[in-house]
Amino acid sequence: MVERTVSSEFRSSEFRSVESPSAEKRILALWCPDWPATAAAIAADLPPHHPVSVLYANRVVACSAPARMAGVRRGMRKRQAQSACPEMTVVATDDHRDGRVFEPVVAVVADLVPVVEVLRPGLVVVPAGRAARYFGGEHVLAEKLIDAVAACGVEVQGGVADELFTAVLAARGGHHVPPGGDVAYLADRPVGDLAVEPSLSDPGRTELAELLRRLGITTIGAFAQMSVRDVATRFAADAVVAHRLANAAPGRPPSGQATPVDLIIEHRCDPPIDRVDSAAFLGRRLADELAGALAAASAACTRLTVEAVTERGQRHARTWRCARPLTPEATADRIRWQLEGWLTGGRPGAEDRPDSPVVMLRLEPIEVVGAGTLQYSLSGNGLPEDPEIGERARRCLVRVQGLLGGDAVQLPITSGGRGPADQITMVALGDERIPARNPAAPWPGRLPQPTPAVLVETPILVLDMTGTPVEVTGRGCFSAEPTTVQMHSAGRRRRSWELRWWAGPWPTGLDDDGAGGLIARAQVLLDDSRALLLCYRARSWVVEGVYE
Incomplete structure (x- = not known):
């Protein structure tokens, strides 16, 4: 494992503060900057000073600090980035690599604070109240966690606040927010920070931030001053969630709670599993079973604990938290990342590697919401995950088509015509998308814009x-x-x-x-x-x- 230097404002004396009764509900977030690039460097065993960029669709989506110093920026095309830094190593995005390499980091955090929640590879949160009292204060707890992660060769920054969203933003700057100071800390931050963390925001949050800027609302504090009634009537449903975050409204703390037994998926492995591919295959099957159980209960899972037990009784559990409901594919990915990191023992000298094959896998939805409360978009919005969303929608439509017949699922394409109905041709899914009439023809007498909704x-x-x-x-x-x-x-x-x-x-x-x-x-x-x-x-x- 490569040794990496770690620097964080969390180490400054300014972090030290007097504990208060409200510290019981404090949250500490640990954020690993540029995690996709860091994970790629660790997987390839590159030195910390070597520039690395991660590409998706021929554009840079993440780059290391040395690459940024050379002039590489997110959004650059591959050729432009290589021109700025010819010696840079370029790799493709790989969610499995990011999750697998991050598991050892989560393991060292869990060694100090047992209750750990993974928001995404590169970001974890822990409850800081009792742990801070045990170690002698929030600053001591943060120092110990940062040092533990640094031993894995990973740069990390920490942040502590009363609420989860504020703690995540504070971690990006290595800041400590005093008890009761979340609203003041958020007030002067740009409104775009509402969408800066994808694991805590809806895909449409970026559009909301852009709209607020065009309306002259440039800070989170200005948005927080709007009445919730005005926000609910003027914007989409996610804007109400963003408004609560802007006001530092109390949210759910990172802790586990019992769930109904009928929503817990438990599988006895026969024969026992000791290979990553076998565990991943079983994890996908269990993810489908969990999705079926949740669908039968008209529920969706936003926080999931995945637990594995070996023949000798060793247990390995992780809790994953998401802003949107977990799909079967997302659940299977998290099972794979967790088990692959554990079974391969990614960190040097790891003592928590499985002592025997896995005999039981357990999926426990810690937090569920109504199935209609949160929904995935079926259309793209310019984010890297959009192709996955489109592919998921296509698979759903193909399945419906198989159940109802070839012509039961049709897609609209632009066609020629004078009336609004004439300007759309419905084509069965899978057929060649040829309009019934040429849309480029003149069509005299065509209805002018706007067209009816x-x-x-x-x-x-x-x-x-x-x-x-x-x-x-x-x-x-x-x-x-x-x-x-x-x-x-x-x-x-x-x-x-x-x-x-x-x-x-x-x-x-x-x-x-x-x-x-x-x-x-x-x-x-x-x-x-x-x-x-x-x-x-x-x-x-x-x-x-x-x-x-």
């Missing part, structure tokens, strides 16, 4: 002030000035709305039903402030779209 096909009557139905004449004009629209359906009372405004009609061609009538469209604004797109065909009106 909702497409419908609802019959409706357009009436003049005398109650006579309004039609479109052969010259493309209304037969009379429309004043009312009326809609009714079988078994329901007829409803009417007055028109505040109307535009059109715009003829788009002749009806092909043999009646010789025109096809025309018009826009109307009802007295209840709804805007509709109307289409006249076969000598009758239908609501074709609703504007929102």
Whole structure:
């Protein structure tokens, strides 16, 4: 293992503070800067001064401190980064490598503080209250943890605060936040820090931070001063979570609690397992079983403990915490990272390697939420994990297609046409994406922007002030000035709305039903402030779209 120097503001005398009653709930976070690059260097046994960059899609997503000193920055293309630092080692992203190499770091932290939660490879949190009293203070605890991690050849920074989010931000600067000082510490930080840690934020948090900046809200303190009602009505659901973080609202401390027995997955290994590939294969199967149990309970897991027991009774457990529910794939990955790091004994002189083959694996969801509370996005947002999200969505659609038939799952593609419905062609999943009409054609009479947000096909009557139905004449004009629209359906009372405004009609061609009538469209604004797109065909009106 490579020896690495460690520096942190946590070692300064400024960190020392007087303990208070609120210290019981304090949280200490340990953050390893540039962990993907550090893990790649450790796996390749490179010296600490050697520059390393990690690439995804031909762009730098992480780089070591020596690479940054040479001018390499995140987001650079591979050729540009190599031009700035020709001697730099370039590796591809590898989540399994990051997780496997991080397990020895978690192990040394767990040697000092048994309750450890892994937010992601490169970031762990521990409850600092009782541990600080045992070691003689938060500064002593932090020093011991930093020294223990440094013995693994890993640079680390620590931060202590009352709340998890504040502690993670403090760790990035090596700061100590005094008890009760979370709000003051967060107040002057840029609003972009709400999305700086992916393990504690929703994928849409970056867009929220950008929107807040455009609105003139540039600091977390300014966002915290907004009322929760305004935040909930103006922004998405994740903004309420971000608002709680900005106000340092009490959250869940890093601790384990009992869960219902029917949600705990326990498997006896027969024969016992002593190989990483066998454990990973079984872990994926157990992850699917856990997902099925959670789905049956209409729940999702955001905090999971993975425990392995050997033939001689040795136990190895880790708790993983996530901002979003764990998918079966994410659960299987965490099982693999944990067991691979443990079974291979990644740290020098490790005494906690398994003393015998593994005979039992246990998955215990420590914290669950409603299945609809947190959801994954099905579309990309520019983050490195987007291809995985898209691939997961595709697999789900393929499975549905296999259950319901080939034409049951269709994808929309842009097509040519004059009306909004004509501009979309539905193609079965797996078929060649060829539109029914050429979207690059001129299409005279095409509906101008904006297009309706909702497409419908609802019959409706357009009436003049005398109650006579309004039609479109052969010259493309209304037969009379429309004043009312009326809609009714079988078994329901007829409803009417007055028109505040109307535009059109715009003829788009002749009806092909043999009646010789025109096809025309018009826009109307009802007295209840709804805007509709109307289409006249076969000598009758239908609501074709609703504007929102």
